[in-house]
Amino acid sequence: MKLLLTTRVSPHNSNVVESRCYVVKQFLTLFLHGASENCNSQSLKEGACVHCPIIKVGLQHDLYLNNNLLSLYAKCFGVRHARHFFDEMPHRDVVSWTTLLSAHTRNKHHFKLFRGIALPNVISWTSLIAGFAEHGLVEESFWLFAEMQAAEVQPNSFTLSTILGNLLLTKKLHGHIIKSKADIDMAVGNALVDAYAGGGMTDEAWAVIGMMNHRDIITNTTLAARLNQQGDHQMALKVITHICNDEVKMDEFSLASFISAAAGLGTMETGKLLHCYSFKSGFGRCNLASNSLVHLYSKCGSMFNACRAFKDITEPDTVSWNVLISGLASNGHISEALSAFDDMRLARVKLDSFTFLSLIFACSQGSLLNLGLDYFYSMEKTYHITPKLDHHVCLVDLLSRGGRLEEAMGVIETMPFKPDSVIYKTLLNACNAHGNVPPEEDMARRCIVELDPCDPAIYLLLASLYDNAGLSVFSDKILKLMRERGLRSRPRQCWMEVKSKIYLFSGREKIGKNEINEKLEFLITEIKNKGYPYQENEDKLYHSEQLALVFGVLSVPTSAPIRKNKNSLICTHCHSFIMLVTQFVDREIIVRDRKRFHFFKDGQCSCRGH
Ligand SMILES: [Zn+2]
Ligand SMILES: [Zn+2]
Incomplete structure (x- = not known):
């Protein structure tokens, strides 16, 4: 020394x-x-x-x-x-980093592996970054990423998905980009947009897009697809404007995303514009865009157009047939849905689990109990497709609509899945519709406590079941529990498209003085004068649906049907109100609620009171 x-x-x-x-x-x-x-x-x-x-x-x-x-x-x-x-x-070099990493993780294997590499490539960098991130060492992981970029090693898709799979890292990367004021690499930018929009952070996604000097069609398609997933179809449609501003050409994926957005909203006019674009740009030949057109028209309640779009497909695939069958079923064309299934088999197109979901749904809508049961049991036996939870929900719906409640409960008890709140809601809804006895307290408790204590719909359903059975003590108890837990039901909304603009009617509005309310009052007086049985709403407020109906009567040309969309099930009061209105107002009114379509004409509805 x-x-x-x-x-x-x-x-x-x-x-x-x-x-x-x-x-x-x-x-x-x-x-x-x-x-x-x-x-x-x-x-x-x-x-x-x-x-x-x-x-x-x-x-x-x-x-x-x-x-x-x-x-x-x-x-x-x-x-x-x-x-x-x-x-x-x-x-510092990679060896320094790995030494530190190994100190953190005591992961000798990882350490030795990396040390043996003289010039680390993107894979070794990425595995090191992932190693840090996995152990919650966000800072270190991000430093490594910065170091990797300094070493001019381009990140690949796995590097990006590692970084963006971690929200803290995503935010750090974003902050780093803002600070460095450098132009965002397109791949990094697109991955950031995907991560933010996929996590429901739309504002952040837009911010990244605003910072990107160059955007391609992937940027826009990613955003639109993610917005659709979140149910924000209106915002997804707005992405079209950005595509025009960026002067990038739409591809079949982006087009399909926009058509899905229009389908989600049930906006026929916008949908038709996209259909024209698809035809003119030659996307009509690709199944992705064509299938979404069939879906669009079914969702707008126009099976005529949906069938035409289906016929334009040169080689319909499994998705095309599935979309057609489920469209026919939800529009109440039960026998057409079943014969489309026969055609699908004849065309030797592969059936999948979604095909059967649509079929059993069709049978349950058409009260075809035995046929529905046949389809359900043939799935596994004949077609070797294992029924999933969704199929069991459909089966419970089928059985309970047919009044076989005990069997329906048996399905819930014996199926190989943990029951979710949807399946119980289906059962309760059926009980409600049939005026059946409410479930025993034990099941009510299970519904509320174990399944989805945050879903107000279950509380309301149970309360109304007990109410109808004259057991208001129980229903009061349940509503009290709901209030104690600070739950409120989702605001009921109703919307419609007039001249490519979407009008939203929400909640229950106070009776005030404006054109819509005056017309509504006029209609109600008319109904009463003609001697029809009209009952005031129990809460003395107009429902969003009534207001939307009047708005439609005033603003939609008389030759066209009035199309409305609802985010909840149509209430019985509004259902009978619309039936009464169509008795003396010569209009066709189409309502799409959360579950199905109602076509009102001449005082009748296609659902026959379902
Ligand atoms: Zn209503
Ligand atoms: Zn109806």
């Missing part, structure tokens, strides 16, 4: 210095190796002693020595000291 300490750096004789440094370096390396192999309090002291001569001989910039010293610190002093030393190191 003394020998080392006497070594001095002389600026006048560089050759001597170099050779001395070499010897010193070799010695120190050997020494450090020895110390860290037999890690004890003695070696700690020795390690600390070595640190000084390193600085004295001017070797503090030597990466190799520093890495060895870091390893000693990590092994003997613990992570905190190692981290401190690491921060002081003038240069």
Whole structure:
């Protein structure tokens, strides 16, 4: 040790210095190796002693020595000291990072693996980044990413998905981009948009898009598809404007996303414009766009157009047929849905689990109990498709609509899935519709406590069941519980598209003086004068649906049907109100509620009171 300490750096004789440094370096390396192999309090002291001569001989910039010293610190002093030393190191390389990582994770295997690689490539960088992220070391993980970019190693899709799979990392990356004011790499930008929009953080996604100097069709399609997933179809349609501004060409994926958005909203006019675009740009030949057109028209309640769009498909695939069958079923064309299924089999197109979901749904809508049961049991036996939870929900719906409540409950008890709140809601809805006895208290408790204590719909359903059975004590109890838990029912909304603009009617509005209310009052007086049985709403407020109906009568041309969409089930009061109105107002009114379509004409509805 003394020998080392006497070594001095002389600026006048560089050759001597170099050779001395070499010897010193070799010695120190050997020494450090020895110390860290037999890690004890003695070696700690020795390690600390070595640190000084390193600085004295001017070797503090030597990466190799520093890495060895870091390893000693990590092994003997613990992570905190190692981290401190690491921060002081003038240069760091992958070995430094892995040493620190291994100190953090004690993952020797990982450490050795990376150390053997002389020039780390994108895969080794990424696995290291992922290693840090997995252990919650967000800072370190992000530093590594920055270091990787500094080393001019381009991140691949796995690197990006690693970073963006972690929300904290995503935010750090975003912040880093803002700070550096550099142009965002398109792949990084697109991945950021995907991560934010997928996590429901739409504002952040828009902010990233605003910062990108270059955007391509993937940027826009990603955003539109994610917005659709979140149910924000209106915003998804707005992405079209951005595509026009960016002067990028729409592809079949983006077109399909926009058509889905129009379908989600049930906006026929916008949908038709997209149909025209699809035809003119030659996307009519690709199934992705064509299938979404069939879906669009079914969702707008126009099976005539949906069938025409289906006929335009040269080679319908499984999705095309599925969309057609489920469209026919939800529009109440039950026998057409069933014969479409026969045609699908004749065309030898592969059936899948969704085909059967639509079929059983069709049977349940058409009260075809036995046929529905046949389809359900043939799934596994004949077609080797295992029924999923959704199919069991449909089966419960089928059985309970047919009045076989005990069997329906049996399905819930014996099915190989944990029942969810949807299946219980289906059962309760059926009980409600049939005026059946409410379920025993035990089941009510299970519905509320175990399944989805945050879903107000279950509380309301149960309360109304008990009410109808004359057990208002129970219903009061349930409503009280709901209030205590701070739950409120989702605002009921009703919307319609007039001249490509969407009008929203929400909640229950106070009776005021404006054109719509006056017309509504006029209609109600008319109904009463003609001697029809009209009952005031129990809460003396107009429902959003009534207001939307009047708005439609006033603003939609008389030749066209009035199309309305609802986010909940249509209430019985509004249902009978619309039936009465169509008795003396010669209009066709189409309402799409959460579950199905109602076509009102001449005082009748296609659902026949379902
Ligand atoms: Zn209503
Ligand atoms: Zn109806």
